[in-house]
Amino acid sequence: MTVRYFAVLRDRRGVGEETLSTDCESIGDFICELVVKHQLDLAPALIRAAQDGSFVDDSTPIRDGAQIVLVPPVSGG
Amino acid sequence: MGLRSCSFPRYREVDPVFRLSHQPLIPIVHACDSAGGFVTFEGKVRNHANLREVLRLEYEAYEDLAVSEGEKLVAEAVARYRLESATVVHRVGLLEVGETAVIIQTAAAHRREAFAGCEWILDQLKHRVPIWKKEYYADGDSGWVGADAPGPNPELDAQLTQRQRRLAEIGDAGQARLKAASVLLVGAGGLAAGCLPYLAAAGVGTLGLIDDDVVDVSNLHRQILFSVEDVGRLKVERAAQFVNLLNPTVEVHRHAERLTEANVDRFVASYDWIVDGSDNLPTKFLLNQACRRHSKPLVTASVHGFEGQLLTVLPDGPCLRCLFPTVPAGRCVGTCAENGILGVVPGTLGILQANEVLKGILGYGEFLSHQTQLIDLRTGDTMRLSRQMNPDCPVCGSGMDICDPCEVESISAAQARFGEYIIVDVREPDEEPHLDCAHVRLPFSGLGELPEGNLVVVCETGTRSLRVAARYLAAGRSNVVSLRGGVASLAPDEPR
Ligand SMILES: [Zn+2]
Numbered sequence: 111m112t113v114r115y116f117a118v119l120r121d122r123r124g125v126g127e128e129t130l131s132t133d134c135e136s137i138g139d140f141i142c143e144l145v146v147k148h149q150l151d152l153a154p155a156l157i158r159a160a161q162d163g164s165f166v167d168d169s170t171p172i173r174d175g176a177q178i179v180l181v182p183p184v185s186g187g
Numbered sequence: 188m189g190l191r192s193c194s195f196p197r198y199r200e201v202d203p204v205f206r207l208s209h210q211p212l213i214p215i216v217h218a219c220d221s222a223g224g225f226v227t228f229e230g231k232v233r234n235h236a237n238l239r240e241v242l243r244l245e246y247e248a249y250e251d252l253a254v255s256e257g258e259k260l261v262a263e264a265v266a267r268y269r270l271e272s273a274t275v276v277h278r279v280g281l282l283e284v285g286e287t288a289v290i291i292q293t294a295a296a297h298r299r300e301a302f303a304g305c306e307w308i309l310d311q312l313k314h315r316v317p318i319w320k321k322e323y324y325a326d327g328d329s330g331w332v333g334a335d336a337p338g339p340n341p342e343l344d345a346q347l348t349q350r351q352r353r354l355a356e357i358g359d360a361g362q363a364r365l366k367a368a369s370v371l372l373v374g375a376g377g378l379a380a381g382c383l384p385y386l387a388a389a390g391v392g393t394l395g396l397i398d399d400d401v402v403d404v405s406n407l408h409r410q411i412l413f414s415v416e417d418v419g420r421l422k423v424e425r426a427a428q429f430v431n432l433l434n435p436t437v438e439v440h441r442h443a444e445r446l447t448e449a450n451v452d453r454f455v456a457s458y459d460w461i462v463d464g465s466d467n468l469p470t471k472f473l474l475n476q477a478c479r480r481h482s483k484p485l486v487t488a489s490v491h492g493f494e495g496q497l498l499t500v501l502p503d504g505p506c507l508r509c510l511f512p513t514v515p516a517g518r519c520v521g522t523c524a525e526n527g528i529l530g531v532v533p534g535t536l537g538i539l540q541a542n543e544v545l546k547g548i549l550g551y552g553e554f555l556s557h558q559t560q561l562i563d564l565r566t567g568d569t570m571r572l573s574r575q576m577n578p579d580c581p582v583c584g585s586g587m588d589i590c591d592p593c594e595v596e597s598i599s600a601a602q603a604r605f606g607e608y609i610i611v612d613v614r615e616p617d618e619e620p621h622l623d624c625a626h627v628r629l630p631f632s633g634l635g636e637l638p639e640g641n642l643v644v645v646c647e648t649g650t651r652s653l654r655v656a657a658r659y660l661a662a663g664r665s666n667v668v669s670l671r672g673g674v675a676s677l678a679p680d681e682p683r
Binding site for chain 1: 467520521561593655657
């Protein structure tokens with residue numbers, strides 16, 4: 111699957127997009143895995159994921175070959 | 188000589204002078220031995236206003252109230268700009284073109300304060316002192332003109348907007364809807380710099396601005412309503428002047444306040460559309476909730492570096508908390524000052540916010556009411572991600588309020604939560620960190636494993652410590668918390 115990082119997540123990950131594979135079954139588990147692995151320094155509960163163009167909740171199963179976008183809260187104005 | 192000037196008080200108590208006059212005004216020579224800069228401003232009646240020919244003016248005042256408010260204003264100017272003297276004389280009654288309407292005289296040790304004080308008095312006078320102006324036009328018409336309310340000029344309205352009225356979606360009916368509409372902009376910063384000019388130019392009848400901040404030189408690369416000369420001045424004042432110059436038919440309400448839980452309902456209830464141009468998460472979530480309470484549409488945007496995010500919350504659509512049910516700690520994603528921001532990013536997002544509002548008022552196109560738009564200005568990529576109502580939303584569903592679990596508000600809150608805990612200071616050695624109470628020092632740059640047990644992580648402002656706490660929470664450890672606001676926020680009586 112491809113993962114795109116938005117805003118502060120992109121800064122902390124160091125890349126905007128990457129192709130990954132995972133053993134996680136749900137979106138929520140996958141977010142936790144990425145947060146720990148890449149030290150994204152944001153509580154997983156604050157990160158929202160969109161799969162193939164729609165925001166989904168943490169229990170949603172990951173689709174094969176999905177495009178996942180990770181969106182943190184953004185504060186600047 | 189030297190002794191005398193030493194004993195001479197630097198700033199004298201000055202009696203505020205504010206007078207009204209029914210007679211023609213003549214500037215008097217003012218003198219003051221301790222002042223080196225003297226400014227005399229004369230405001231005269233000119234023969235045109237708002238592109239109409241003006242023959243004469245009439246000023247009317249609540250005289251007692253005008254004098255007492257005027258005196259307060261002058262006293263404030265004296266204190267603010269360290270003036271050695273200040274006087275204001277305002278005409279009332281009927282004035283012909285060329286006659287003097289107001290004389291403001293200021294004196295200060297140096298010219299800069301004298302000029303600044305004089306201009307400040309003039310700016311404030313229009314809004315705070317109850318004096319009304321009636322314009323008599325060459326075509327026989329006349330009208331009362333408020334400080335913020337423009338004089339009536341249907342012809343100018345029509346000329347300004349002729350090109351957009353040609354669009355079938357707008358026409359005269361759409362233009363009338365714009366004129367009748369009111370929009371509140373929260374925050375007069377970078378997003379407002381994009382949004383405000385286009386709403387004003389399109390002819391939105393009433394615009395409200397709320398912001399308690401003054402212009403800082405570091406704002407100017409993105410907040411292009413302001414110039415270098417505006418540094419130190421109230422943003423809402425300068426932004427309102429910008430609108431008045433761009434389109435004098437727009438009525439501007441300026442609110443030099445911070446949006447809080449105490450005043451948010453009053454503001455949100457008074458406008459048709461709310462635009463969130465704030466720069467912090469607590470304000471965005473506060474507005475989201477208030478707009479839902481009052482069934483008002485909200486257009487919210489936020490920016491980070493080269494990227495921006497935009498969404499519209501309609502009264503019957505998914506809200507910001509549907510997307511983010513957990514209220515993030517204020518500093519979890521940093522600020523523009525910490526992260527950096529390219530000026531065109533808030534400008535672009537602000538213009539798109541204006542477009543959402545115009546869609547709403549005029550009824551063209553499709554809202555971002557069930558989508559979030561993400562924009563990356565490095566590449567020009569934009570993405571629309573669809574979003575839905577969340578039945579567990581704390582604002583529009585039945586969900587509970589959840590706060591970011593990584594933070595505590597104070598040391599005593601940590602005490603209440605943990606009983607026993609260890610304080611970990613993650614500031615760097617070159618910050619010369621100092622804490623009186625027992626603590627462990629583990630600089631953020633070389634942070635290894637944290638010790639076992641309940642930990643309160645601290646840094647100077649609470650940003651780095653929050654990242655550390657979030658990292659440990661993500662790894663499954665929930666007894667590491669960050670002190671909100673950091674060491675800088677500790678009260679003097681708290682252990683340092
Ligand atoms: Zn909601």
